Amino acid sequence: MKKLLWISAFLLFATTSAMAQGIHFGLKGGVNMAKIDGQQFKDGFNLSYYGGGFLELALSEKFGIQPEVLFSQSTYEAADGFEDIGFPDITGGDKIKLNYLNIPILANIKLSDQLWIQLGPQYSILMDQDESLVDNGKQAFKNGNFSAVGGLVLSLGSLRVNARYVIGLSEVNDITQKDSWKSQAIQLGIGYQIF
Numbered sequence: 001m002k003k004l005l006w007i008s009a010f011l012l013f014a015t016t017s018a019m020a021q022g023i024h025f026g027l028k029g030g031v032n033m034a035k036i037d038g039q040q041f042k043d044g045f046n047l048s049y050y051g052g053g054f055l056e057l058a059l060s061e062k063f064g065i066q067p068e069v070l071f072s073q074s075t076y077e078a079a080d081g082f083e084d085i086g087f088p089d090i091t092g093g094d095k096i097k098l099n100y101l102n103i104p105i106l107a108n109i110k111l112s113d114q115l116w117i118q119l120g121p122q123y124s125i126l127m128d129q130d131e132s133l134v135d136n137g138k139q140a141f142k143n144g145n146f147s148a149v150g151g152l153v154l155s156l157g158s159l160r161v162n163a164r165y166v167i168g169l170s171e172v173n174d175i176t177q178k179d180s181w182k183s184q185a186i187q188l189g190i191g192y193q194i195f
Helices: 002-021 133-138
Strands: 023-037 046-058 063-077 095-110 115-126 144-156 159-168 182-193
Touching (some): 115 159
Antiparallel strands (some): 023 182, 046 063, 063 095, 144 159, 159 182
């Protein structure tokens, strides 16, 4: 109960400070088109979705930091021979869906009031549907993936329209040493600044 009170007090303080100092909070969502480069996967992007929240921290008139927490689903299509690496139930053409908790920390570089460039790292945690969010967090360092993010944001008042490219920097293949698996994603979405 004490923890809940401390968290509530912190959130109230953070919200009050944010309104006074140019920190903005918002929600966002959109489509996630993902693929994995590797022999066991078909080439081509597959459509899924993402959603979550963001903070905009203005450090100057032209530069800021934007941390986000996003739930995203990535869909990949198995190629022929996937069953040869130990998955007899997965054959060529089958869809594999993975859920991630993505945590990008992006630099907002404002070219104008309406057009921003975003660049930065992203850490993704592979979620296990049979475990709680806390249990999944404990596995972060065992099931994580580092990526680089680059994109554009069109700011229209409180509305944000964004497009970004995410390229995996770390190996996601934890099954076999025969093939390198690197992830890629194209994300298109909209966000709304709540305060």
